[in-house]
Amino acid sequence: MNISKLKKNIVLKNGTILDPYNNTEKKGDIHIENGKIKSVGKISAPKTSETIDCKNLIITHGFFDIHVHFREPGREDKEDLNSGSLAALAGGFTRVCTMPNTDPPIDSPESIRYIVDRSEECPIHIHPIGSITKSQEGKEITEMGAMIAEGALAFSDDGLPINDSGVMYNALEYSYMFDVPIINHAEDDCLKRDGLMHEGKVSTHLGLPASPDITESNMVFRDLELSILTGARLHVPHVSSAKSISHIKSMKKKNDKITVEVTPHHLFFSDEDLYTFDTNLKVAPPIRTKKDRKAIIDAIKNGIIDCIATDHAPHTIEEKEGTFDMAPFGMIGLESCFGAASKVLINDNAMDQMSLVKLLTANPRKILGLDQNLFKEGTEAEIAIYDPKLEWKFSLENIYSKSKNSPFLGREMKGKIKSTIVKGHITSID
Amino acid sequence: MKNIHLLGLKDYPEDDIQTIIDTGFRFKEVLDRPIKKVPSLQGKTIVNLFFENSTRTRISFELAQKRLSADTVNFSASTSSLKKGETFKDTVQNIEAMKIDAVVMRHPTPGSPLQLTKYIDAIVINAGDGTHEHPTQAILDMMSLHEKFGYLKGLKVGIVGDISHSRVALSNIYGLQTMGAEVTLCGPSTLIPSFAEDLGVNVNYDINEVIEWADALNVLRIQRERMDGGLLPSIREYRNLFGISEQRLSEHKKEIVIMHPGPMNRGVEIDSVVADSDQAIILDQVLNGVASRMAILYLLLGGKSDKESD
Numbered sequence: 001m002n003i004s005k006l007k008k009n010i011v012l013k014n015g016t017i018l019d020p021y022n023n024t025e026k027k028g029d030i031h032i033e034n035g036k037i038k039s040v041g042k043i044s045a046p047k048t049s050e051t052i053d054c055k056n057l058i059i060t061h062g063f064f065d066i067h068v069h070f071r072e073p074g075r076e077d078k079e080d081l082n083s084g085s086l087a088a089l090a091g092g093f094t095r096v097c098t099m100p101n102t103d104p105p106i107d108s109p110e111s112i113r114y115i116v117d118r119s120e121e122c123p124i125h126i127h128p129i130g131s132i133t134k135s136q137e138g139k140e141i142t143e144m145g146a147m148i149a150e151g152a153l154a155f156s157d158d159g160l161p162i163n164d165s166g167v168m169y170n171a172l173e174y175s176y177m178f179d180v181p182i183i184n185h186a187e188d189d190c191l192k193r194d195g196l197m198h199e200g201k202v203s204t205h206l207g208l209p210a211s212p213d214i215t216e217s218n219m220v221f222r223d224l225e226l227s228i229l230t231g232a233r234l235h236v237p238h239v240s241s242a243k244s245i246s247h248i249k250s251m252k253k254k255n256d257k258i259t260v261e262v263t264p265h266h267l268f269f270s271d272e273d274l275y276t277f278d279t280n281l282k283v284a285p286p287i288r289t290k291k292d293r294k295a296i297i298d299a300i301k302n303g304i305i306d307c308i309a310t311d312h313a314p315h316t317i318e319e320k321e322g323t324f325d326m327a328p329f330g331m332i333g334l335e336s337c338f339g340a341a342s343k344v345l346i347n348d349n350a351m352d353q354m355s356l357v358k359l360l361t362a363n364p365r366k367i368l369g370l371d372q373n374l375f376k377e378g379t380e381a382e383i384a385i386y387d388p389k390l391e392w393k394f395s396l397e398n399i400y401s402k403s404k405n406s407p408f409l410g411r412e413m414k415g416k417i418k419s420t421i422v423k424g425h426i427t428s429i430d
Numbered sequence: 431m432k433n434i435h436l437l438g439l440k441d442y443p444e445d446d447i448q449t450i451i452d453t454g455f456r457f458k459e460v461l462d463r464p465i466k467k468v469p470s471l472q473g474k475t476i477v478n479l480f481f482e483n484s485t486r487t488r489i490s491f492e493l494a495q496k497r498l499s500a501d502t503v504n505f506s507a508s509t510s511s512l513k514k515g516e517t518f519k520d521t522v523q524n525i526e527a528m529k530i531d532a533v534v535m536r537h538p539t540p541g542s543p544l545q546l547t548k549y550i551d552a553i554v555i556n557a558g559d560g561t562h563e564h565p566t567q568a569i570l571d572m573m574s575l576h577e578k579f580g581y582l583k584g585l586k587v588g589i590v591g592d593i594s595h596s597r598v599a600l601s602n603i604y605g606l607q608t609m610g611a612e613v614t615l616c617g618p619s620t621l622i623p624s625f626a627e628d629l630g631v632n633v634n635y636d637i638n639e640v641i642e643w644a645d646a647l648n649v650l651r652i653q654r655e656r657m658d659g660g661l662l663p664s665i666r667e668y669r670n671l672f673g674i675s676e677q678r679l680s681e682h683k684k685e686i687v688i689m690h691p692g693p694m695n696r697g698v699e700i701d702s703v704v705a706d707s708d709q710a711i712i713l714d715q716v717l718n719g720v721a722s723r724m725a726i727l728y729l730l731l732g733g734k735s736d737k738e739s740d
Binding site for chain 1: 440517518519537538539540541542544545559560561562563597600623624625626628629
């Protein structure tokens, strides 16, 4: 990976320009001047411009991952804002939202300000998500107004569900006046018990403690009902079960402020992959059955799912090489996201490039209220360039995160990020 | 033997199970001799690595190893020492660095024996991994059934008790099915996996029907922790519904074979009178445990035959 400063004039030549905001796909060039979009399509750039040949490549908006864990402050041995940024760049991401379950958690305007200030030194744009409740204890709601003023785009106690329905009701009702999304990690603790994976045929074979799919869908159902009751914005993260999708499908008709994300790993794996006892596949919510996986893919095709987010969750080798019960939940996902999603959705399920790109660009931007018209003249250049046809195997060299906990290692991918442009720099990815 | 290790009986080949049982009977003859020792594994070193308390399984393995003339080392690592900072990987790699041929491991976490094979080169034998498998117990159970009935194919075996938390049950299910036996699970519905039918077994909550149906019952231990977890209301309720009492058995005309992997809670899942009766083969199971473990060690460690070592 090589990061270099953009020259004054840059021309991205001979690529296919995919504009997810205007819904257009055409051959053409892009002229970037002083790090900003000058013109797109037919351009007239100075002769002295540096040109980058994009033949057979697709040029589109920089990706936006609204669900990552960069572990700063507190667990910088796993990841920090800089190393996480490099992982993002390798995956075509120019912008991320960091979850607040750090140590200490991001639950005050001061801590939001810390992340915003720190991110200015980073090579990508980082937006903090604030905690819904103080110290993520699930009891008292945080100073959302002041946190928004400092740069919080949404609120979540991610990793920890809001178990108390009254607190969730309160949080949604309060956030309503700010019109920002509340993101609740939906797993009912009482049903989850000591579950380490999805309860089904495979868990029965493996003898592992497991929790049923309604552990998720039960709480998703409650959250959906509360969002309709309050009219508040609700974002359902990492949806994993067919039952949750069915609830979401019917409830979306009653509140157009409900949005949904899915991770690449829930698209890619099924619980049958756990026969290896690979601790890197231990995630929350768990990898579910092939049937659930199909329901998620269908929901993407039918527009029920709004975006793809990685839930990039770095953990140390030491933690993950322990036994299955001791290993923490989570896997990294930024570097493998596009190759995995494009393999599943485009290669195996006949989706088109535009639909996939929207799930990574315009749609997540819309959920968090950011400008989606990135190819407009004068806008900061935030661009991902990828080879849609390249087949490759995900390996350790592709990982830039401090942590290596990925079950995608050794897996075949299709479609690979070649360059990422953001904050006046271009990153070339090997 | 098709597999290097013995991690579990899921997908374990029928031929190999049969070979182990047949070899087990040959070793059982050795155990009847005045000198109960053969030199088959002379020069081999085996570590018994127990991360969880065990009396009978560890003694059974140790006896099997001694009677095959292997050198053995016992290592009991309480999980608390692991919590002090030493990782699972460290512990096992340290032990392997001492040049050993095989590890017999008991561990509370499902999948840990498979994980062990990734960290070390020695042969791994699973002596019970949490609620997953306990293959050597299932093999000794099958050997005992074979001894009693002369066949396994078509045999009807009921497994009674806490199936959800039982490695004995899961390994027995896999093994018995491979050998062509039929299995019915019986116990309180909170202690039978929700997806039990995906294992290809019958589930029946009526113990009387199961007794009527079965040739043999494998009665599992009921642990008092299950009461604390709210999965069982009381011992009295369990005993009334599923306890193998003398009275219950006497209500059925036919005599069925009773097995128990131990340790027994006499008066809870099984009555003393039943456990000590002629229809119980519980002590045969114990002896067959030594013989079948000798067979497993001998076959996996590629020991020389008696003749060669002379």
